[in-house]
Amino acid sequence: MAELELQPISGQLFNGQPNTGQPPFGMSAILDEDGPASPPPTNPDLFESEMNPHLDALYRNGLRLTGNSNDAEDLLQDTYLRAYRFFYQYQPGTNAKAWLFRIMNTVFLNDYRRKSRQGETVSYDGLEDFFLYNRLTEDGVTGVGGDRSETENPEKAVLEKLDIETIQRAIEALPIEFRDTVALATLEEMSYQEIAETLEIPVGTVRSRLSRGRKLLQRALWEYLNGEETRG
Amino acid sequence: MDEPEKDGGWEKAGECASADFYSCEAAIRRLNEYLDHELTEADRVTVLKHLEFCRPCMSRFTFEQTLVISIRQKISHLCVPATLKEKLHSLLRNDKP
Numbered sequence: 171m172a173e174l175e176l177q178p179i180s181g182q183l184f185n186g187q188p189n190t191g192q193p194p195f196g197m198s199a200i201l202d203e204d205g206p207a208s209p210p211p212t213n214p215d216l217f218e219s220e221m222n223p224h225l226d227a228l229y230r231n232g233l234r235l236t237g238n239s240n241d242a243e244d245l246l247q248d249t250y251l252r253a254y255r256f257f258y259q260y261q262p263g264t265n266a267k268a269w270l271f272r273i274m275n276t277v278f279l280n281d282y283r284r285k286s287r288q289g290e291t292v293s294y295d296g297l298e299d300f301f302l303y304n305r306l307t308e309d310g311v312t313g314v315g316g317d318r319s320e321t322e323n324p325e326k327a328v329l330e331k332l333d334i335e336t337i338q339r340a341i342e343a344l345p346i347e348f349r350d351t352v353a354l355a356t357l358e359e360m361s362y363q364e365i366a367e368t369l370e371i372p373v374g375t376v377r378s379r380l381s382r383g384r385k386l387l388q389r390a391l392w393e394y395l396n397g398e399e400t401r402g
Numbered sequence: 403m404d405e406p407e408k409d410g411g412w413e414k415a416g417e418c419a420s421a422d423f424y425s426c427e428a429a430i431r432r433l434n435e436y437l438d439h440e441l442t443e444a445d446r447v448t449v450l451k452h453l454e455f456c457r458p459c460m461s462r463f464t465f466e467q468t469l470v471i472s473i474r475q476k477i478s479h480l481c482v483p484a485t486l487k488e489k490l491h492s493l494l495r496n497d498k499p
């Protein structure tokens with residue numbers, strides 16, 4: 171259970187509050203089935219106004235973790251109710267989104283881990299900057315963007331063919347350590363600092379995972395797009 | 403927040419600008435942070451300055467930016483089902499710790 175404890179990452183986290191070396195709130199308590207013994211009452215309206223703006227992003231995180239909508243809904247409900255019971259531990263003005271995501275990740279690891287998918291085994295061969303762009307602008311390339319007129323506007327060619335399902339599949343195919351970082355930055359528009367806080371990793375790690383992860387994502391998108399094509 | 407300097411601090415008499423913007427490599431190294439609005443103002447100006455006269459990079463960066471924005475927009479349509487939202491709303495009111 172020790173690895174689920176929240177570790178402060180740097181003195182600058184948690185909105186400039188001094189880093190005392192103590193977790194500002196314990197994630198392990200979140201896992202207690204019965205909730206806190208006698209929690210202070212939480213105003214549901216206040217809770218909703220703080221947390222509901224992040225609900226869709228949280229749901230999408232659940233979808234990425236579980237890989238199906240039934241489990242994602244269960245996980246979201248579970249996360250939401252635990253956040254409600256432990257709301258008194260939440261420090262107003264700190265990052266509500268990061269707090270919710272951390273609870274979800276903790277609950278998932280504890281209760282759903284057996285269902286966790288590790289992503290595919292990937293090779294890093296031939297990973298380059300601008301993977302998609304290069305494919306789309308190559309001369310004589312077949313598949314998406316192979317048409318000469320399309321190569322003059324490569325983004326148009328590929329974006330018309332990208333749908334939610336393709337994007338989700340490509341994200342889910344990423345190795346797990348890249349999946350979260352790429353999804354949070356690319357899909358949920360979190361800052362690097364928020365991602366570091368959410369995943370409890372250093373900002374430098376966010377940068378390096380993003381650098382490699384986005385290339386992997388582009389390759390996966392390319393493969394899915396061309397797979398769709400050949401299947402007709 | 404301080405107001406960013408006019409022209410990002412470029413072309414001010416008596417100051418030497420970094421020659422970093424001549425290099426594609428220097429711009430490309432900053433691609434992700436450019437896309438994610440994580441660059442310092444000085445670095446952002448370096449990238450923009452490069453894109454101004456390097457058409458290949460301009461084309462690549464535009465592609466990457468359009469890709470990220472488009473992916474984000476498409477995924478944002480994936481929302482919590484309304485029935486679950488209603489359920490959560492009433493669960494809070496009935497929650498017995």
Ligand SMILES: [Zn+2]
Pocket residue numbers: 425426427429452456458459460
């Ligand atoms: Zn260039």
